[in-house]
Amino acid sequence: MQLDVAIIGGGPAGCAAALALVSRGHSVIVIATPYDRVKPTETAVPALARLLRSLGAAHALRACEPCSGIATSRGRTTPVLQPAISNPYGHAWFIHRTRFDACLQQTARDRGAQWLAEGARSLAEDSGWSFNLNNRQAGFRSLGGHRHRLTSISRSSDQSESSAI
Ligand SMILES: Cc1cc2nc3c(=O)[nH]c(=O)nc-3n(C[C@H](O)[C@H](O)[C@H](O)COP(=O)(O)OP(=O)(O)OC[C@H]3O[C@@H](n4cnc5c(N)ncnc54)[C@H](O)[C@@H]3O)c2cc1C
Numbered sequence: 001m002q003l004d005v006a007i008i009g010g011g012p013a014g015c016a017a018a019l020a021l022v023s024r025g026h027s028v029i030v031i032a033t034p035y036d037r038v039k040p041t042e043t044a045v046p047a048l049a050r051l052l053r054s055l056g057a058a059h060a061l062r063a064c065e066p067c068s069g070i071a072t073s074r075g076r077t078t079p080v081l082q083p084a085i086s087n088p089y090g091h092a093w094f095i096h097r098t099r100f101d102a103c104l105q106q107t108a109r110d111r112g113a114q115w116l117a118e119g120a121r122s123l124a125e126d127s128g129w130s131f132n133l134n135n136r137q138a139g140f141r142s143l144g145g146h147r148h149r150l151t152s153i154s155r156s157s158d159q160s161e162s163s164a165i
Pocket of ligand 1 (some may be wrong): 008009010011012013014031032033034035040042119120
């Protein structure tokens with residue numbers, strides 16, 4: 001198997017990266033451990049809608065609900081209310097993460113991203129990168145500079161080493 005990019009992690013960031021790369025003509029594999037727990041509902045800033053539209057994934061907003069504003073204490077000693085009424089991008093969002101993630105993952109697959117439901121542990125090497133999967137090994141060949149090409153994903157003969165992931 002020869003691919004341009006391997007993305008480790010299939011959450012919103014991994015899916016967004018996959019969608020952006022596939023839309024630019026790159027071949028992509030997402031390597032992501034299956035997540036079988038229900039994720040909590042989260043909040044997102046109004047710009048979420050714009051970001052999803054730019055990825056061609058506005059339909060993921062069906063897993064979201066409008067929210068009038070966000071009160072946050074992140075990085076502060078007292079909570080601060082961020083009302084959405086003055087935001088040029090409109091209202092904020094509640095995100096039902098389990099449905100949201102599932103929608104983005106399906107969209108990435110539908111657009112052509114390959115999906116491997118396994119854990120990965122990367123190892124830097126002089127000639128490029130390689131990483132171990134649960135029962136396979138993947139290798140990258142350097143194309144010069146910071147560019148690397150995934151050259152193979154094959155079943156590892158040494159199961160004991162890779163099972164430590
Ligand atoms: C309790 C809680 C509440 C939160 N509330 C909010 C909120 O209200 N608003 C907000 O904006 N943010 C919130 N966050 C933060 C938000 O969840 C994260 O910023 C967001 O999930 C990051 O997305 P991500 O795709 O980078 O990572 P994740 O969603 O964590 O996805 C990464 C995925 O990669 C997989 N993975 C990791 N390592 C490997 C590996 N080696 N091999 C294969 N797969 C791997 C993981 O299993 C996971 O499924 C909250 C977080 C928590 C824990």
